[in-house]
Amino acid sequence: MAYADPPSRKSWIARNRLSIAPWLFLSPALIFFAIYVVIPIFQSLSISLYEWNGLSDAVYVGFRNYVDLWDDPKFWISLKNNVIWLVLYMLAVPLGLAVALFLNQTVPGMRFYKSMFFFPFVISQVVVGLIFGWFYNPDFGIVGAIWKSIYCEEVINIVGNVSVRCSRTPPDILGDPRFATYGIIFAGLWPQVAYCMILYLTGLNNVSSEQIEAGRLDGAKGWRMLRHVVLPQLWPATFLAVVVTVIGALRSFDMIAIMTQGGPFGSTNVLSYYMFETALSEYGFRYGYGSAIATVLFFIMLIFISFFLWQMYKEERRG
Amino acid sequence: MFHKSKAALAAFAASTILATSAFASELVINFDDLNPGPKKGFEDAVEAFKAANPDINVTVNINDREAHKTAIRNFLSADPPDVTSWYPGNRMGPFVDAGLFEPIDDLWAAEGLDKDMAAIQPTMTRNGKIWGVPYSYYQWGIYYRKDIFDKLGLDEPTTWDGLLSACGTLRDAGVTPFTIGTKFLWTAAGVFDYINLRTNGYEVHNDLTAGKIKYTDPRIVKTMENWAQMIDECGFVENHTSMSWQDAIAPFANGDAAMYVMGNFSVDGYKNAGLTNDQIDYFQFPEITPGIPMAEEAPADAFFIPSGAKNKDEARKFLAFIAQPEIQSKWNETIGQLPPNSRATVSDDKFIQEGFAVVSNAAGLAQFYDRDAPAEMAKAGMEGFQKFMVDTSTMMEVLEELDRVQAEVYK
C-alpha cells in the first residue's frame, strides 16, 4: 500500500514548506526594494550613457558624458571637496571618543547631560544648516556680532542712522570660497560628533572592567591604558563610527543645499549636490550627465560598501 | 492646501454643473506666483474672465515660482493644463523644441496683437512662430537714495564718467555706492547685462546669449574691464556673496549704500524696509560708449497653451481675453508693472511712469541674461560673474571657462 504512505499524501507545499517559506516572508520587502532601489541603480547606470533632458527622446552617446566630466572643472572641484569632507568629517570619530570619555562618569544628572550632548544628532540637517548659516552671517549673525564688538565702532552715517565702521571687515565664512566648505563641514561635525559619542558611550559600557583593573595593576594608565586596553575593546564601536561617518560625508547634501547651494561660484559643490544641480535644478535638466556624476559617486561609495560587507562576511563566518 | 481645495471645489462644482448643462466647458490654468500682489492681479483677471464667460468653469492651480520652474517639466508631458504661465526668450526654447507648446500666430493676427504688442513680438517668437501672450513686463535700472544724492548735491548721472564721479563723491562721504546680494547669482547678471548693453549694444547681447560670439571676444573683455572699473571706482557692499537680493536692501535702507541695479519689483521691498517715495528714485543705466542706442532689460511674463491641452478653444479665449488693453491696464496697476499691450494705460506710480518712458524709447528689450541664454550657460555665466566680482583679477580665467561651457552647450 505504498500510495497510502503518509509522506507522499502531503501536498507539495507541505513537503517543501521550509524552502518556500523564506521566499514568502521575503517577497514583499524584495519587491519594494527591487522597484525603488535595485532597478533604479541599473537604470541610472544606463541613463548615464545617454543625453536626455527629460522632455525629448534620449540620445545614446556612449561614454561621452564621462569624457565631458573629465574636462569639467566643476566636477574636479566637487570631487576635491568630497575628499576634504571625507578627511575632515573623520574628526568626528576621535572627537566623539573624547566627548564620550569625558561623559563616561557616574555623577548625579549624568543621564541628562548625555542626552543633551546627543541632542544635535536628532535635529534635521536642514535645521542645523539654518542655525549655522545664521551663526556665520557677517551682518546679522553671531560671528558678525562678535567681530563687530572687537573691530568695529558705531558711527552715525550720512542719513543719521547708526552704522558700523570696522578696522577689519568681518569674515564672510560662507561667502568666501576659502572658508565656505570648512564652515559647512564644521557645522556638519556637530551632529556627527554627537553620533560617534553615543556609539562610544555604549561601547565603553561593555569594556571589561577586569581587564582595566588588570591593566591598572600592570601600571598602565591614561593614554597607555586607552591605547592598549580600552581601544582594542572599542573596535566594534570604532568600526561603526567610521562607517557611518564615511557614509555621512559622502551623502552630505542637505547642509550644502541650505547653506550655500554649492556657492560661492561653485566652490562648495560636492558630487551629491553637483549631480542634483545638473539634473534637477532651475538651470539644468541634464539627466544623462547627472547620472554620470551619480555613477562616479556610486562607485566611490561602493569601495566603502564592499569593505563593510567584507567585514560583515568575516564576522558571519566566525559566528 | 487652500489652492488645491479650491480647485477641488471648482472641479466638484463643475461636475455637478456638467450633469445639468451640456454646454459648460472647462479651463485649467497653472500660474506661478504666490506673492500676495501678483496672486491678486491674476485672480482678479480670472474673475473678470469668468464674468465674461459664465459657461466656462475655470480651475486655477497656483504654485510658488521656484517650484513651478521644475514642475512645468512634469505637467507639460504628464498632465497638461490648458494654459500655463512661463517665460519668453530662450526659456521657452526647450518646450517649443520638444513640441510641448501650441503655436498661436493666428490668435495674434486675429486680435491685432502683432500691432499692439509689436515691441515684444520678437521674444515671443521661435522657429518662425509665436508661442504665447505676455501679460506683464517691468523695467530694470538704477534705484537710488534721492535723499543722499540731494544731500551731496548729486544729480542723476547720464554718462559713465558722471556715474564714476558720483561714486567718488559718495565714497568720500562714507557711503558705499552700490548694494547687491549675489548669493542667488542672477543679480550679478543684471549688472553684466547693462554694462554689456551700454558698452556694445543690443546686438552683441543677443549674439552672446545666442552663442554666436565668444566670451573672450574683445568686446566682451571690454565689458568686463568697464565692470572692473565700476567695482574699483564705485564699489559694491562687502559680503555680497552671502546676501540675497532682499538682504541687500538692508544697507540701502539704512543709508550705508546709495544705489541698486535692480528690477522694478524691488520697489515694494524698499517700501517695506521703511523707505518712502521721497527717499528713493530711479534713473536709466547711464551711457558708456557714446552713440550706442540704449537698449533695456525688460523681462516679460506670459501665458502659453500646452500642446496637450484638452480645452484649446477655451484656452485661446483666455489668452485673447488677457491680451486686451483694459485687462492688462488693471492687472499691471495691481502688481506695479508695465502692460505689454501698447494701447493699455500705465499706472501713474512714479517708478512705473519713469520706467515706461525708458522702455518705450528703448532701442531693444532684453529678457535678462538667464532667460536669453540657455539655462546651463546662464548658470555657468552667473557663477563666473560672481567670481569676477569677488576678485576682478580672475577675469580672463572666468571668460575662458565660459568659452569652454559655451562650446559644450551650443553644440
Add this chain to the structure above:
Amino acid sequence: MFPTPIQRTSAPSRIGYQVFLPVAMIIWLLPLIAIFMTSVRGLKDINSGNIFGWPTEFKLIENYIAVFEASPALMYLMNSFYITIPTVIVAVSLACLAGYGLSIYRFRLALPLFFLFVAGNFVPFQILMVPVRDFSVRTGLYDTIQGQVLFHAAFQTGFCTLFMRNFIKALPQELIEAARVEGVSELKIFWYVVIPLMRPAIAALAVLIFTFVWNDFFWATVLTQGETAKPITAGVRALNGQFVANWHLVSAASLLAAVPPVAMFFLMQRHFIAGLTLGAVK
C-alpha cells in the same frame, strides 16, 4: 571603568569636573540656545543687532503664531506626520518578515540577499534620483504623500532588514525548532513565537526610522513640487525664502521642525540608543 571614576580622584579635580560639565554642555548647545533666544525676540532686537543681550521684549507666543499664520507651516507639519507614520509601519513590518526569512531559514541565497539589503541601504541617493522621480511622475505618485511613503518605506527596508535579521539571529533558535516539531505553521511561529520576542527591536526601529524619515530633505525636494505634499524640512526651506531677514521667524520655524523628533528622542531614549548601536546609518 575607564576613565577612572571621578569619585576616586582628588577633591579639586572632582569639583572641577562638576563645574565644567554644565559649562561644556552650554558651549556644546550654544548654537541651539542662540537660535532659541532669537526665536523669542521681537523685530526690534533683530534689527538693532541685539543677539546676546537679554531680549527687550518676549515674543515667544507671537512669533510662533506668526509662523503658523503667515505660512502653511501647520500643513507642512501634518504632511510630515502623514509621511512618517505610515512609512514607519510599512518599513518595520516588511523588515520583520524579511528579517525572519533571512535569519531562520537556511538557504543558499540568504547571505547574498542579506548583503543586498545592507548594500542598498548605503548607496548614494543620487544614483536613485532620476529613475525614482521618473517612476513617480509616470505612476502619478509625484507630488503626493503616498509617493514619498512608498519610496521611504522601500529604502528604509534595507536598514530595517539588517537590523531585524541580526536581532532575530540572536534569539534562541530552540523555541522555533520546538514549535516546528509540534507542527505549528511557519506563519503562526512567526506571529505567536517570534513577534512577541521582537517587541524591543520593533520599538527601537520605529523611533529610529521616525527620526530618519522626519529629517529627510533630499527626497522631499525631489518628489514634491507644491505645498500640498511637502514635509516640514522642505517647508522650512521654503519659509526661509519667504521670511528673508526675519530671523526671529526663521528661527521659530526651524525649531518647530525639530520638536517632534526631539520629543520622540526624549520619550524613547532607551530604545533610540539601543537601535543606534545596533548599526544605524543615517
